[in-house]
């Protein structure tokens with residue numbers, strides 16, 4: 001290894017801290033660095049912010065499970081996010097069949113636990129060499145590359161997101177037209193980008209047609225000519241002027257169309273000429289609003305918090321319980337985009353050890369509103385404080401009388417007085 005080559009950096013995704021430690025000691029003796037991630041969720045922010053030369057991936061996370069389903073899902077996402085990065089899977093003894101399956105699914109190699117130290121070392125060294133060889137074929141700005149890869153990560157375990165991801169995997173390499181529906185900020189452009197990146201036309205940049213902005217036939221024709229033989233992304237296809245829709249429909253066969261729309265199926269059937277609809281909706285992908293994605297909301301918030309902390313050189317800070325509850329309860333009308341922006345702002349403006357409710361507020365002069373659940377919970381607290389204060393004043397700070405007026409016990413009133421510093 002020449003002097004200016006940085007030491008190989010390995011990410012080990014395994015929930016067993018002892019195993020990770022053993023591997024770290026071993027690899028460090030060979031001049032490598034090893035970072036541990038206790039779960040796939042914990043791995044994404046690290047992958048987004050750092051440059052790794054190989055991944056060690058344990059296939060089983062929950063104790064007692066041996067199917068490797070979680071590990072396989074992670075393997076899938078890792079290979080989709082960065083084809084060059086070699087992944088070595090680790091399985092328990094008698095896991096040889098699983099290891100073979102993993103190799104078919106894109107793993108570079110496997111190691112069986114308990115491992116022999118030499119076997120682990122040579123396997124990791126081979127994986128590092130493989131990643132570096134693949135990357136050297138297409139030399140590029142590593143940071144920009146890592147950032148682009150991170151921006152192409154689709155996070156989420158909600159059933160609808162898993163279905164969408166699976167659908168992309170199945171059809172990406174085919175020429176089938178894909179229609180991606182979902183509300184504003186729900187990830188349509190991201191899915192379109194990921195789909196293109198995994199398609200047969202990935203080497204060429206996709207051609208984007210912002211349908212709302214096209215008013216003339218000539219613009220449409222020029223764009224279609226540019227997209228010939230490649231991916232054509234029809235952004236907000238429902239906004240294309242009706243008189244241009246048939247023209248577009250007749251030319252789509254020469255491209256791989258990926259259409260996006262904020263409309264649901266019924267609205268789209270009303271807006272689009274039947275011929276055009278028929279040519280864009282062979283495969284449909286529906287993205288639900290963020291508020292319907294359960295635990296994904298917090299999962300995404302934590303991911304964005306770590307990513308933005310890394311990007312802005314801030315220490316990573318956990319999201320407090322109160323803030324987490326408010327984030328989970330919010331309606332997020334701007335969906336993932338809204339959440340991402342709220343977290344970015346909190347990371348930049350927050351000053352405490354944790355990202356707290358108050359950090360998710362907007363500055364007084366900012367146009368954007370405070371996220372809804374937070375506004376209502378803050379309003380509730382503010383109104384409660386005012387009520388308690390007023391009742392106390394009216395009753396000359398006689399707690400018994402104020403409590404009776406408010407319909408509270410004395411103890412309950414004392415608790416609120418303490419809470420609001422009254």
Ligand SMILES: Nc1ncnc2c1ncn2[C@@H]1O[C@H](COP(=O)(O)OP(=O)(O)OP(=O)(O)O)[C@@H](O)[C@H]1O
Nearest residue numbers: 153154155156183184185186187188189190336337
């Ligand atoms: N599942 C996801 N995991 C990670 N990031 C996501 C996810 N979904 C969306 N994002 C991010 O949220 C932001 C908004 O997503 P995107 O632009 O794809 O939304 P959209 O549905 O195309 O919105 P619009 O209808 O306004 O065009 C982007 O920064 C995108 O990378």
